[in-house]
Amino acid sequence: MSASPPPETPATPKPGLWQPELDELRLRESHAKRMGGADKVRRQHDAGRLTVRERIEKLADPGSFHEVGAIAGKAEYDAQGRLLELTPSNCVWGRATMDGRRVVLVGDDFTVRGGSADATIREKPLMAERMAHEFRMPIVRVIEGSGGGGSVKTIETTGRANLPGGVGGTGLFLYTTLNLSAVPVVGLGLGSVAGLGAARLASTHYSVMTKSSAMFVAGPPVVSRLGAPVTKEELGGWETQCKAGAVDHAVDTEEEAFACARRFLSYLPSSVHEVSPILPCEDDPGRRDEALMNAIPRERRRVYQMRPIIECVVDKGSFFEMGKMFGRSLITGLARLDGRAVAVMASDPFFYGGSWTADTCQKVVRFIDLAETFHLPVVYLMDCPGFMVGLEAERSATIRHGVRAMAAMNQATIPWCTIVIRNAFGVAGAAHQPAGRLSLRYAWLSARWGSLPLEGGIEAAYRADLDAAEDPAAKLAEIEDRLNLLRSPFRTAETFWVEEIIDPRETRPLLCDFARMADPLRQPTPSRLQMRP
Amino acid sequence: MAEITVVAELTSAVWKIEAGPGTSVSAGDTIVILESMKMEIPVLAPSDGTVTAILVAEGDQITEGQAVAKLEA
Structure with a gap:
């Protein structure tokens, strides 16, 4: 792509008093829009990646991006002090709308010094985070390179080594933490993401990477010095990071990543000071799906597919899964019930029969914290034979992660509804309703339970x-x-140890009723919870 | 014709071989049944094809990511 032409200025009948200054402003802006120069932009495109400005253009509603600090950068002047060249900072940020909602967009420009700190101007990404926080707007971080993090070259350019955080330099970490308890935070990893970039990608409510991208604490050159050489893909490719739970989702194209960001935000309020919008629902809240009657095999050792059951009970097409490759015995995602956004957890018996592993428990904590932070009611379709057992389970401290997941549930204040689909056994069997708080619970005809x-x-x-x-x-x-x-569960119901056994076809009507019952409980007051990544 | 390695997605025990070498399978058919937490967990054919090798035996303890079968698709 050739350098962008200078922005068009409205035709003025005659030059104003400050025309020379206006011309200089436009000139500087046009330099900034060239980013790292035509060669670097071509290299970015040849590698199949968009530039930061193209990414922001595609994320934002058309024409809605208002940039802040475009002309900040490093300038060169001639002997007379006239501007020769302006290399912009490699942080591009501003505000825009996405699907009509105000957001902050902040992106790394890989064409300028590979996105690293010596070209960032640290106040730019910091101000982006502060604007999101103080004006209560979701923030989408478009991350590539070291995300404004260090490069050893900085030692030479500054003549000294940097103590990370230094004196008064922890502002970015302050806001990357604070924002998790204030506004929706989305991270998109588009390219090689390392160091501070990886930290900014992981410290989000939802992260997506393209399958050609990689994320790591340190890349292959550093890792290879310490041991066996590894490829970028082995070290930090999508399969590594999504299975590890460091990144939530992987897609083929950058456009799909942008669509994921939009979709995620559509379920959430703009900040913790609001509640999610209720959308008109085109799916009958009273719909009773016959398939549910035959969804669970009578043979207790046989497994079944949970995802079609989720699709059956939520508003048609509204299920948005998050973290599919991590902690796979539990499916988590956002959905709508009669137009209301809810957080859905559902067991997947294909993975350890639905038992909660240490990974699953970590997934539960983060997911419930997300729901609590943004006032989303929780629906849990439960089939859990217990915490995972065995030597490997003990070695990964399953029980501590397990009680931590239960604590997250017990500390939550959001409305809760559990459907016991099949198993509820052991301590994890109790992990289906917030302790001490009245929640709704229904058991399917296939439900069974016990201490062991x-x-x-x-x-x-x-x-x-x-x-x-x-x-x-x-x-x-x-x-x-x-x-x-x-x-028999009927004997349990006889003594009122379980309050309701239902025809599974009633599930959607009952869940939609729960979502409506939860309306007065969805309070736009910030949760006491301070969410952690 | 492409050779596909079918892997186990979880640490478990091999309970039953359902489709031995030479069996032609359709996508979604069960090749091997694993056992974990007292549940029978099928390993499904990722595509139509013919099973060319079974790399595990009934009773084997296997780990997540381990290859259990080869498929000629």
């Missing part, structure tokens, strides 16, 4: 009987039959 599954549970509880038996196997079967007779 019978398999293995009998051996533990009836050890003495089994040891005394002539035929321990027959005794085991006999005890199992006896207990099975007693554990």
Whole structure:
């Protein structure tokens, strides 16, 4: 792409008193729009990536971007003090609208010094974060390179080494933390993202990378010096980062990443001082889907697909999954019920039967914190045989991550509704309603529960009987039959240990009713919770 | 014709081989059934094709990401 022409100025009948200054302003702006120069822009395009200005153009509603600080950068002058060249800062930011809603957009310009700190002007990204915070607007970070982070070259350009944060230099970290409790924060990783760039991408409510991108604390040149050489993709490609849970989602094109950012924001209020808009709902809130009657196999060891069940009960086409590749025994995402945005958690029995692993528990904490921060009611479609068991589970501190997930649930104040689809066992079986608070709960006809599954549970509880038996196997079967007779969910309902067993086809009408019941509880007051990434 | 490696998505035990070498399968058919947390978890064919090799045996303990079968698609 050739350098952009200078912006058109409205035709003025005659030059005004300050015309020379206006001309200089426009000249400087035109320098800034060339970014790192035609060669660098061509290299960016040849690698299949858009420039920061093209990205912002595509993210923002047409013509809505109002830039701040475009002409900040490094200038060269001739002997007479006339401007020769202006290389802009590699942070481009301003405000815009996305789907009509005001947002702050801040992007790294990789064509200028690879996005690194020596060309950033640290006050620019900082002011972007502050504007989002103080004017209560969502912020979308478009990240490439080291995201304004350091380069060892800075040692030579400044003549000294930098103590990270230095004196009074922690402002960016202050706001990247504060904003998580104030406004929706989206990060898009588009290219190689390292160091501070990786930190800015991870410190978000929702992050997306393109599949050709990579994110890492430090890239292959640094890592290879410490051991075996690795490729960019192995080290920080989408499969590594999405499975690790450091990035939420990966897409093929930058345009898809922009669409994800828009879609995510559509479910959330602009800040914690508001509640999500209620949209008109075209899907019948009373719709009863026959498929739900046959969704769960009668054979208890057989698994089933949970995603079609979610699609069946929420407003048609409204489910937006987040973090699909991480903590996979639990599906999390945003959806709508009768036009109201809700946070949906649903077990996936294809992964450890739906058991909560340490990763799953971390996913739960972050997701519930998101819902709590933005006043979204939670719907949990539960099929959880417990926390994950076994040596690997113990080594990854599943129980501590588990009680942390339960604490997140118990500290939340948002309205809650759980549908027990099938299993609810053990301590994790209790992790389906906020402790001490009235929430709604329904059990499907396929639901079953207990402190411990019978398999293995009998051996533990009836050890003495089994040891005394002539035929321990027959005794085991006999005890199992006896207990099975007693554990019908109807017996539980008889004693009001569960309040409602429902026809699964009633799920959508009941969930939509829950969403409407939650209306008066959705308070636009900031949560006491200070969310962490 | 492309060879596809089918991997297990979770640490588990191999419970049953459903489609041995030479079996032609359609996308979504079960090749191997794993067992985890007392549940039978199928490993599904990612596309239509013929199973050329099963790389695990019934009873094997396997880890997430381990190759369980090869498919000629």
